[in-house]
Amino acid sequence: MALGIGCTARPGNSRNNKTGSWRVFYPIMDTEKCTKCGTCQLICPEGCINQNPDKTYSIDLDYCKGCGMCAEECPDKAKAISMVKEEK
Amino acid sequence: MTMEIMEGSIAIAETVRLCRPQVIPAYPITPQTHIVEGLASIIADGRLDAEYICVESEFSALSACIGASTAGSRVYSATTSQGLALMTEVVFNAAGMRLPIVMGIANRAISAPLSIWNDQQDSIMMRDSGWIQLYAEDNQEAIDMHILAYKVCEDHNILLPAFVCFDGFILSHVYEPVDLPSQELVDEFLGPFNPYQKLDPKDPISFGMYATPEYYMEFRYEHDQAVHRAAEAIKKYGKEFGEMFGRDYSELVVGYKLEDADIALVAMGSICGTVKDAIDEMRADGKKVGLLNLRCFRPFPSTDVAKALAHVNTIAVLDKNVSLGAKGAVAIEIKEACYGSNIPVYDYILGLGGRDVRKKDIKKIVELAEKGEGDMFYGLREEVL
Helix, strand or coil, X not given: CCCCCCCCECCCHHHCCCXXXXXXXXXXXCCCCCCCCCXXXXXXXXXXXXECCCCCEEECCXXXXXXXXXXXXXXXXXXXXXXXECCC | CCEEEEEHHHHHHHHHHHXXXXXXXXXXXXXXXHHHHHHHHHHHCCCCCCEEEECCCHHHHHHHHHHHHHCCCCEEEEECHHHHHHCHHHHHHHHHCCCCCEEEEEECCCCCCCCCCCCCHHHHCXXXXXXXXXXXXXXXXXXXXXXXXXXXXXXXXXXXXXXXXXXXXXXXXXEEEEECCCHHHHHHHHCCCCCCCCCCCCCCCECCCCCCCCCHHHHHHHHHHHHHHHHHHHHHHHHHHHHHHCCCCCCCEEEECCCCCCEEEEECCCHHHHHHHHHHHHHHCCCCEEEEEECEEECCCHHHXXXXXXXXXXXXXXXXXXXXXXXXXXHHHHHHHCCCCCCCEEEEECCHHHCCCCHHHHHHHHHHHHCCCCXXXXXXXXXXX
């Protein structure tokens, strides 16, 4: 994608500008352990955790910046999310 | 050509009127005040159809310039010293957003200690901001460079903002004969503002977005390339300006009796007039001294400087600024430009905070350079140290 002049952007440019590359750690969701409480979706500052039709959650790694809040806030009963170091 | 005797600031205000800016956000600060007062009067009298915005600070002034420019207007503002310092964040934004804003800088010292008098520290401190910087020797150059700056900045191959720098009080408050061009000629030279891109509800676009690490360096590279390209654009449009107005600006560096000189003085701004008079007197005494007047500090014309100074034995740089802990900023650049030539480059920091620089000072500096004594603050009052 060619750069625009003067740091300009048009609507929908986030489709091209993904922020997942910022990560050092990325989250892995264990849907078997997930209690479907939705805390991770509520807490995600990036809004990149989405509910699936079966009420489990998946994480969009194109935009997840690896802050780890979802793993931290996932209730003790489940601890369905773990952070894994990115291989770069 | 009709010569009129006018105060520099009023001549600049009248020239800005001829350039037909549509929005002028400005905040008065000595010694720039008469320019924005003049423009406010011009607009109030109905002589220019423009929006004059009385902002509450220089930060707001340039912010409003950015807003107006992104909306597709030709804009103008002017400031100096602490006002420019207050604008700093916005100065870098305006350049990075590649907006063709022209701003007059009535060069003045930077606090502390507080000084309203002239040196060039204010615009020099902005040398890394990505703005074009032009320096006027007299009021005629100051007004011509305003017109030229719009032409260069608005070229879609350049798209950069520009400072037109002229020494505060020495030029801004001095009455000199100037030739104000006709409205028809300026209209023909500039034409109406044709923005490369602008805010438009029918075609939404955001300006000044953030860039992730994957993109930031490329933006900076492209900005840098544009500043480098501006050198050729200034020469090209400076030549066109000369053909249309009779005053040539096709050179970024101008020599005075430099062809056969052994010693070259290098300077920017109004001090060049004093230097020329001193050179005439030294030439009469048989001293082969010449001047290299830097009209443009950014982009820095390294190649032109090296070529112009290739034959001299000694270079003495007159710096109306100091990069504290290093040297004068111009001297640093001249040394870089002449690297490998083995010509000694001596730096003389002088005229700070309005300290007068007279012909005898220039002659004394030449004597010091001949003896190999340089890299100093010239003219210090030892009794108060």
